[in-house]
Structures are given as C-alpha cells and as structure tokens.
Amino acid sequence: MTENFRPTVLRNQAYEALRGKWTPAVVTSLVFCILLGVAVSLSRVNALLYLIAYLGGASIVAIGMLYACWDLFTKGTLPEAGALFAPFKQYARTVGAVLLVFVYTLLWTLLLVIPGIIKAYSYSMTFYILRENPEMTAGDAITASQKMMDGHKMDLFLLSLSFIGWAILASITFGIGYLWLIPYIYTAYAAFYETLKKETSVTPATSVSAE
Template sequence: MIMLTYNEIRYNAREYLKGKWNNPCALIFLILAIINLGVSAIPYLGSVVSLLISGPLALGMAIIFLKLVRGEEISVEMIFAGFKDFTRSLTAGLLIFIYVFLWSLLLIIPGIIASFSYAMTFFIMADNPNLSANEAIKARKEMMRGHKTDLFLLELSFIGWILLSVLSFGIGFLWLGSYIYTANAIFYHEIRVEEAPQVIIEAPYEEQTVPPPDIEE
C-alpha cells in the first residue's frame, strides 16, 4: 500500500507544478502533440516511426517529471533527452509494446493490467542509466508487485479532469498531461521507497529524495 493517499499525491503534484503549468509544462505537451500528429500524417510509415520514437520520448518525459518533483530545473528541450540514450530507450519501448500487445491478445483487461505493470519502466531507466532495458523491465516487475491496482485507482481519480479535457476539444490535455505525469512521478517515489532494497540498482533512494513542495501559507 502506498504511503500517501491519492488526494495527497494530486495535491502535491499541483504544488510542484506551481509556476510551471504553462511554461514549460503545457509547452512540452504541445510539442509532444505536434510530433505525434506530424508522425501520424506520414504515409505508410507513420506507425513505424511512432513506434521508433515512442521509447525515447517516454524516457525524456520520465526524466523531466522526476526532475520536477525533485526540485530541479526542467526545460522544453529535455523532451528529447531520451534520444541521447536511443538504443536503450528504443529497446524498452519495443519490448513493452510487444509484451502489452501479447497480453492484449488474451483479452482487453489483461492488456490494461499489463500496461499498468510496465508503467514505471522509464522512471526506473531515468534513475538507472547503466541498467539495460531488460533489467529495467525486470526491476519494474518487482516494484509494481501489489501496486498495479494502486496505480489504476490513481489514474481513475483523474477521470473528471479527463472528461473536462475531452469537452475542451483536447486543449485541456496540455495541462492535464503534466498533472498526471507529476502524480505518476510522485507515485514512483512512493513505491520506490518501499521496494528500493530489492529493485533499485544504480541510484540509492537516499541520494534522490523528493523534497516537499513549497506551500504558500
């Protein structure tokens, strides 16, 4: 069981995002949306290109939001940080796609469960640059044991915001994306504390703690 409640995770996420909602966070998601739209418009090869860049972009996003909750500076160009580690992030992205796809063949629900099971992989990779893609995927298995339902319920707690973002013709996702990613980064730290002795290899938790958000009185 995670130590913080879902309300506390969301509250802390909003505190970390103060002053950063628009720049750089909304700008990051705008660029991400433009990239995805541009890639999807490529005739015939769009889906292939999307698969090739999804891993590096996911690693870049993990790096950004881990830095955010650790009180470090973030910038728009960090979205491309995963391309500096292209082979490892590409391999992880492809493996996760294959594994989730295979689970989805059993039925939709196993596929959904698998997607939550692999959700922390890129956070682990961001924390452990010397860990291979396979090792990170194995580490997330231990980390997520008993926590997949916790993550599902955390994501479900955003359902109202998701509906509002849909009603805004998708514009709201530019801000909601940052909210959810920050909450996931906090969630990662919560379960990382619990599982650190078993699964964190390169970066001991004591060296990378999450500072409490600055709360204005």
C-alpha cells in the first residue's frame, strides 16, 4: 500500500471536501435513506417485488448518491437530493451495469463467499468509469474496473474496514448517525477512485483496448 491509499489519508481528503457542506450532504443522505427504506419495506410484501424495486430503483438512487459525493469531491458541488435521480437519465445503460455486476457477483458468491467478496471489490469502480466514459458499454466498464483494481482490492477493503468504528457509533444513535456517515463513506470512495486514476498505469480506455 502506498501512502496515498492509506485509509487515514483518503478519509481526511473526504472530510476536507465535506467541510462547510455537511448540511446539504446530510439532507441528500436523508432522502437517499428514505427511498432505500421504501425498497426494503417491500421485502415484507414479496421478495421478488423487493428484488425488482432494489435492482431497478434503489440501486440507481444509490449510484446517484455515489455521483453526488464524487461531484462534491472533484468539483466542490453541493449535494442535492435531485442528484440522486441523475442516473435515471441513462436508465437502460445504468440498469444494465447493475444487473451485470449483480449477476457476476452472485455467481462468484455461489461458488464460495470469499471469491464473491473479492469480485465485488473488482467491480467497484464500474459506475465511476461508466459515467466518465459515456461511450462505454456496461461490460466494458466492468472489464476496466477489474483491471484498474488489480493489486488495489485490499486498499479499498482496508478503507471500508476503517469505517467500522463509525458504523458502530452510528448504530448507537438509532441509525441517525448514518445520515453523516453515508456521505463521508461515499466521498472517501470518490477520493479512492481519483487516487486510483493517478496511481495506476491502467486507465479505462487502455483497459478496454487491451481486450
């Protein structure tokens, strides 16, 4: 692990990006949690209905949250609840990527849980790449993500692991703390992606052309 990928470094970058922007970030996070909660509540009605609602709706909103925090980190843009729905503008392409990532991860998980987790980290940059390269197909973005994450899956795992303490504290507050934790995590992931682009010699374009 290089210094730039250390969880403390990435978290500090995320915190600095959020400085002075916590209020709109928390409001956006609240809307995100409400929409996600609606999808989860459907699981009590019907498991298939929940799966459809999650893959076709809630997961798209989650990508919108991802993009809102990415824009905050790279452009200093204030998060807005409306940004959660931005991925719906390219709905078919986004849903296609969601379904592919879901199916690939599920198939690996059916073999063994650990390979499924590893693959989930391999695919984790897919939606950043998809947005940054509008000409790419979902399959190309997944391929590019795997190549970019080669040798960096542990870096992202350690970053995710570093938030466990914060997650415990958020749980103690009956979940209210997650309104702050979610944008903090997503902004740290944005910092990870931007660092990954700088540190790796593999770019989305070269990843696809190398196939």
